[in-house]
Amino acid sequence: MATSAVAASLAGCGAPDLAAMRPTVQKSAVLVEVVGAPPFAPSASQLGTAGATSVEVVHVALGEWQSVAAHALAKGQLTGVMVVCDDANAVASGLNQLAADHPDVRFLVVSNWPASQITSGNVEDVAQDPVAVAYSIGALCGDWIASSTSTSGAVYSGVPSIVYAPRGATVAEQKAFFTGLYQANPNVRVVALPQPAAQSLSSYGYAVDLGVVGGSPAAGELSALRSAAPAWAAFGTSPIAGFAISPGHLSSSEAVQAFQALVSPDAWHSGEHLVLDLSSVAFDDKQVPATVIAAWAKLEVNAIAAAAQSNAAFASLPPSVRSDLANAFHLS
Incomplete structure (x- = not known):
């Protein structure tokens, strides 16, 4: 040769x-x-x-x-x-x-x-595959909330809560994210990020465990995001410094x-x-539970195949979940 x-x-x-x-x-x-x-x-x-x-x-x-x-x-x-x-x-x-x-x-x-x-x-x-990355991050966020010992979301009988802010991620990426999230944790509740002048989520009884950005937040928005949730994840964007989970x-x-x-x-x-x-998902191991990081090795093997079915899987989510996502984030 x-x-x-x-x-x-x-x-x-x-x-x-x-x-x-x-x-x-x-x-x-x-x-x-x-x-x-x-x-x-x-x-x-x-x-x-x-x-x-x-x-x-x-x-x-x-x-x-x-x-x-x-x-x-x-x-x-x-x-x-x-x-x-x-x-x-x-x-x-x-x-x-x-x-x-x-x-x-x-x-x-x-x-x-x-x-x-x-x-x-x-x-x-x-x-x-950006859709597979979004699906994977959704599943990992679901695992994180499932493993949380917080009594967040008090208004909803202790159901854990995630605050979500769409910032330019494609519809396919967002549907894949929510499919992965609800497949990993059917009990999670998603709430929209309040407007700057609105009352805080805590005033409504929410104790949010995790925030998620679908896309790229504006540079000046990061401090406001961190005031709404103690830890943040993102998909549909490049890695974001200080975020717990983001695309790698x-x-x-x-x-x-x-x-x-x-x-x-x-x-x-x-x-x-x-x-x-x-390497397609980046973690801050100082913020992310070790069990969630360990779960990624198993999830990665089948994530592309699962993400390829995410549009159909999204349509099969419970009607109440799809209604909430349609009303809050225009996903249907």
Whole structure:
């Protein structure tokens, strides 16, 4: 088997030296662009042992990746281009353009968030499954409340309570979250975050155990959120500092596996491929009960399959629950 010729990882953003990538035997030549600093980005040495290929790894800023790729592609020697970034939507337009200009080159984007507008037939999009992440965080929140010894929600005979604030998460993500939540804990009660001028939840007899944000809260809103609940979780967003549970990141092993497929024409397939890893959920172990963190290892195995059925499962929730969610959060 031919050995890989791995170029040194470059700190700058200049065009790669394709002379170092010119194979002496027939094999793939791949440009790997790491955009920003995604925590799952594989190293040059990892990729060098991942397949019989010549690979050049360059680190670029978001505004530079497309011109660097175009310059390298103009040499006519690349068989593949891999882009590693946090959000594939940020590079989707450029990928579509490059892929259309170079139909014989395989393109791969690996990210935390899948792109919604990649249309080219020679592009593969590997990313975390945001619906599965939302479902998982819902189930973990349900486990947390079930394990709580608090006597919260006093108005409702001690039923535990979660305060929820929708902040831009998709309908699919929200339905998946509530499906996971109620499957893990059918007795949980969800209440809406009060408006700033409204009375506090405690004045109504609620002692909320946990707050959840569906999406990205405004920076100035965080202090108000923390006054409404002692601990917070989030889905449909990037990790939030200080939150107990939030979306994590793709595993670097997924990036390496995707690269292995890219350099093997028989294994590579275009289109969207969504995955879930143990790293896909981030915990603050100082806030989250150890039993909840331990439950994640078991839940992760089947979360994608369960999330795929979440729309139907949401429709099967008790009518009273669906009515409450429809009235409070316009989910039906």
